[in-house]
Amino acid sequence: MKKGILVTADGEVFEGRSVGADGVRVGEAVFNTSMTGYQEVLSDPSYAGQVVVMTSPHIGNYGVSEHDDQASAPAARGLIVRSLSRRHSNWRAEGSLAAYLASHRIAAIADLDTRRLTRHLRDRGAMPVAVGTDADAGELHRLAAAAPRMEGQDLATGVSTPVPYRIDPPGDPVGRVAALDLGMKRDIGRRLAAQGLEVHVLPAGCGADDILGLAPDGVFLSNGPGDPEPLVDQIAAVRGVLGKAPLFGICLGHQVLGLALGAAAFKLPFGHHGGNHPVRRIEDGRVEITAQNHGFAVDLWPLTGRAAPPKVGLAGPELLPERAVGDFGEIRPTHQNLNDGTLEGLRCLDIPAFSVQYHPEAAPGPRDAVGLFDDFMDLMGLSTRPGGR
Numbered sequence: 371m372k373k374g375i376l377v378t379a380d381g382e383v384f385e386g387r388s389v390g391a392d393g394v395r396v397g398e399a400v401f402n403t404s405m406t407g408y409q410e411v412l413s414d415p416s417y418a419g420q421v422v423v424m425t426s427p428h429i430g431n432y433g434v435s436e437h438d439d440q441a442s443a444p445a446a447r448g449l450i451v452r453s454l455s456r457r458h459s460n461w462r463a464e465g466s467l468a469a470y471l472a473s474h475r476i477a478a479i480a481d482l483d484t485r486r487l488t489r490h491l492r493d494r495g496a497m498p499v500a501v502g503t504d505a506d507a508g509e510l511h512r513l514a515a516a517a518p519r520m521e522g523q524d525l526a527t528g529v530s531t532p533v534p535y536r537i538d539p540p541g542d543p544v545g546r547v548a549a550l551d552l553g554m555k556r557d558i559g560r561r562l563a564a565q566g567l568e569v570h571v572l573p574a575g576c577g578a579d580d581i582l583g584l585a586p587d588g589v590f591l592s593n594g595p596g597d598p599e600p601l602v603d604q605i606a607a608v609r610g611v612l613g614k615a616p617l618f619g620i621c622l623g624h625q626v627l628g629l630a631l632g633a634a635a636f637k638l639p640f641g642h643h644g645g646n647h648p649v650r651r652i653e654d655g656r657v658e659i660t661a662q663n664h665g666f667a668v669d670l671w672p673l674t675g676r677a678a679p680p681k682v683g684l685a686g687p688e689l690l691p692e693r694a695v696g697d698f699g700e701i702r703p704t705h706q707n708l709n710d711g712t713l714e715g716l717r718c719l720d721i722p723a724f725s726v727q728y729h730p731e732a733a734p735g736p737r738d739a740v741g742l743f744d745d746f747m748d749l750m751g752l753s754t755r756p757g758g759r
Contacts, residue, residue, distance in 0.1 A: 372503045374479035376421075376450060376487070377510035379498045379517065384487055389454050390471040390478030394502030394510065396517045397421040397447035400665065401488045403644030406432075407734020408467065412449060412476065413440040415529035415553030416621065416663045418595035419520065421448035421477075421499055422643075425488050430455035433463030434470045440555040440733065444474050445529055445595070448501045450487065454480040477501045495639045496520070496665060520665055521637055525596030526552040526604070526622060530574035543568035545587040545752040548615075550576065552604065552622045553594030557733035562590065565743055566752075575603060578610025588616040588750040591623025593729065598625035598635050598666055605630045612698050612721055618746040619725035621664055627725045628668035628716065631696035638712070641665035642727075645735030648708040649715075649728060652687060657708065660728035661735025667712045667727065670694040670703060685711030698723075722749050 374388035378399065401423040402411055408429050411422055429451040449471065458466050471478045479501060491497070498517035500510035530551045537559045544566035549559070551571050562569045570584050574594075581589055589611050598605075608630040611617060619627040625635050642662040649660045671678040673694035681689060689711035690703040699720025705727070707714045715726040730739040747753065 374482070374501065374503055375505065375507055375510055376479060376482065376499055376501045377507050377514050378490065379514040380494060381511055382490055383507045384482050386479040386482030388478070388503045389468055389480045390449065391475040392503050393477070394500055394505050394513065395421065395447045395477040396498060396500045396513050398496050398520050398665075399423055399450075399487070399491055399499040400496050400641055400643050401425050401491055403646055404734055405645075407645065408449070409434045409438045409470065410440050410734045412444040412446045413438075414555055414663060415441050415445045416593050416595045418445040418525045418529050418553065419523065420446055420595070421450065421501055422446050423450040423484055423487055423491070425484060427452040427484070428455060429453065430467035431458055432460035433458030433466055435462045435464050437462075440557060441529070444476055445553075446476065448477040450478070450482055450484060450501070451480050452482065452484045454478075491640050496641055521597050522600060523596045524600040526594040526601060527574050529553040529595060531571055532573060534570060534572050537563045537569040537571065539563040539566045539568060541566070545747075545750055546570065546584065547588050547590050548572060548581045548584045548586040549590040549592060550574065550581065550604065550607070550623070552592045552601075552626070554592035555731070555733060557731045558592060558620075561731045561740070561743055565747055576607065577603070578607045581607065581611055582614060586615055587752060588618065588746060590746075591617065591619035591626055591725070593621030593623065593663070595622070597637075598622060598629055601626055609697075612723060616722040616746070616749040618723075618742075618749065620729060621727060624715070624725035624727045625664075625666055625668055627723065628670075631698055631701060631718070632673055633694070633696060633701075634669040634672045635666050636669055638665055638667055642707065645732070647728065650706045650708055652690075652704055652706060658738035659736045660739055661732045662728045664727060668716070670701060670713060670716070673701065681711050685709065724749070
């Protein structure tokens with residue numbers, strides 16, 4: 371049994387048992403509050419460059435299945451758990467989580483005090499950490515302290531598909547969508563195809579002409595990792611598409627759309643990562659429990675000419691502007707995070723475009739918001755195939 375050590379950029383040391391690859395990995399530590407879905411989390415391209423700390427104490431009990439992978443290889447650099455299951459039991463399982471970690475060379479530590487680590491990240495913010503074996507705490511601290519912060523990093527290009535590909539729906543397609551891959555999860559493609567759509571997935575570097583050249587009924591902007599501000603080419607591509615085709619964005623795609631409209635983006639203290647985030651629909655007050663994974667958020671206040679009000683007490687609608695005017699007309703906030711009051715969705719009133727900050731396809735997580743794919747179909751003037759939802 372090898373000892374595993376995690377050291378944060380500000381010098382906190384955590385020890386446990388190594389259950390993954392030998393060596394040292396460096397990445398931004400974030401905590402995820404999901405109770406299940408560890409395989410989808412590890413393989414979600416949105417976790418590129420990050421070390422995931424699971425707050426649920428017992429991880430690995432149902433094993434892994436190839437169908438649950440959200441990409442061809444995991445993007446996360448490390449996994450930290452309190453207790454790794456010694457054996458798994460599930461009719462779908464094709465192997466253990468421990469074997470999965472080893473085969474993909476993921477650094478992982480078990481028997482670590484994840485409560486203390488989570489409180490540290492909550493209080494001090496997400497930060498670089500170094501995770502490793504065969505290295506002392508001093509060396510790991512030097513590596514963590516020297517690691518770049520997530521701000522300013524274009525990680526989406528590195529996890530995007532290198533070549534275009536197509537996902538066909540079951541039966542004849544009812545429409546065609548161009549999906550800009552900023553780190554798109556497999557379940558998103560499956561969900562779009564289940565709606566009856568022929569999905570053309572494009573590399574992150576494609577421009578507006580490439581997208582519109584497919585004559586799509588709509589354009590989809592995917593999830594992905596990192597800071598949206600360095601994605602200047604993608605923002606320019608979206609600006610070239612807006613008003614010419616209906617558009618739907620999620621997660622990083624929501625942030626890219628916001629920047630294309632002229633809004634601002636900012637880094638959250640420790641991000642939103644998990645499957646239990648409450649989101650209020652501003653139109654009717656209904657609350658949805660959502661799956662989220664992002665470290666940045668969109669700010670519409672700069673488009674109003676007013677400063678954002680301070681948050682006092684519970685998050686209320688007053689923390690978001692009622693309307694804003696961007697480069698493509700009026701924008702309305704549509705969803706709000708009830709934990710911190712940040713923007714979780716927007717809709718353009720003068721062009722056909724909307725976006726949300728969370729994952730309506732879940733994988734893992736609740737399916738409260740899966741109806742947003744039907745809203746996208748409505749925006750394109752298409753009928754959802756029966757059974758698509």
